[in-house]
Amino acid sequence: MSTFTIVPIRCGDIVNHARSCFLYRKDCGGAHLNAPCIAWLLRSDAHTVIVDAGPGSRARAPQCYTESDAGHDDLLQYGLARAGVEPDAIELVILTHLHHDHVGGARLFRNARFHVQEAELKEAVWPVPFQRPIYGTNQRGKTPPWIDVLDRMMVAHGDENVLPGIRVLKLPGHTAGSQGVLVDTDDGPYLIAGDLIPLYENWPAHGGEPVPNGNHTDLRAYDDSFRRIAALRAKVLPAHDPRVFECASYPPGQDPAVNP
Ligand SMILES: [Zn+2]
Known part of the structure; x- marks a missing residue:
């Protein structure tokens, strides 16, 4: 069986974001956080794969770079270099x-192909008006970032085994075509949940009620996706929780490149 280690790479922050935006109908007392945008580096003996690519370079997403990022023009590139990974080697x-x-x-990966659900790509082309800014679609004078890699996209039509040890699951709710990535590790399966589960709080341990992201398109689909996730019995990695970085890799302590 092919097993992976998972390394989170901070690609910037959604700065001073209202916590309640991530937690549907929860009163967070006006609390805000700097929510990291995370790319996930997956490595096995045979494969190196990236899940999500963050907001991009400082030139593309200056609002996601904070004072503490002075001197870095591309946090994803920096994080990959620290892990000893050359972007051009990612397939x-x-x-x-x-x-x-x-x-x-995404444009950093010049030789890669990009895996996305067909429903998501269709949604990105012409979302409802409220969602157009977050897709970067139909914003005057701007090109949506996903256009950069449209020539190399592969679309899925639901669940799919992508590689030995990596399976995608179509999990709509946050968006029409969101998918989660189920990764085999030496410590059992981990689910990279995307924005379906932005914080650990959205998916409480010990059987608590899950909470949708405040940013969603379909709550009934969301509920179905939560049921599917519960049945997986996988450890869940959220998309925007600073506590992800309490471990340099998952399962904790397995990646010698970042845990010397
Ligand atoms: Zn999202």
Whole structure:
């Protein structure tokens, strides 16, 4: 069986974001957070794969770079270099969905193909008006970031085994074509959930009630996706939780490149 280690790479922050935006109908007392945008580096003996690409370089997404990022023009590139990975060597990038903070960095991978659900690509082309800014679609004078890699996209029509040890699951709710990435590790399956589960709080341990992201398109689909996730019995990695970086890799402590 092919097993992977998973390394989170911080690609920038959604700065000073209202916590309640991630937690549907929860009163968070006005709390805000700097929510990291995360690319996930998956490595096995045979394959190196990226899941999500963050918001992109400082030039593309200056609003996601903070004072502490001074001196860095591309946090994704920096994170990959720290992990000893050359972007041109990446052959496959899986995109959980096409919101700009997940696909803005995609152009860094010049030799990769990009895996996305067909329903998501269709949605990105012409979303409802409220969702157009977050896809970067129909914004005067701007090109949506997913256009950069449209010539190399592969579309899926639901669940699919992508590689030995990596399976995508179509999990709509946050968007019409969101997908999760189920990754085999030496410590059992991990689910990279995308924005379906932005914080650990959205998916409470010990059987608590899950909470949808406040940014969603279909709550009934969301509920079905939550049921599917519960049945997986996988460990869940959220898309925007600073606590992800309490471990340099998952399963914790397995990646010698970042845990010398
Ligand atoms: Zn999103």
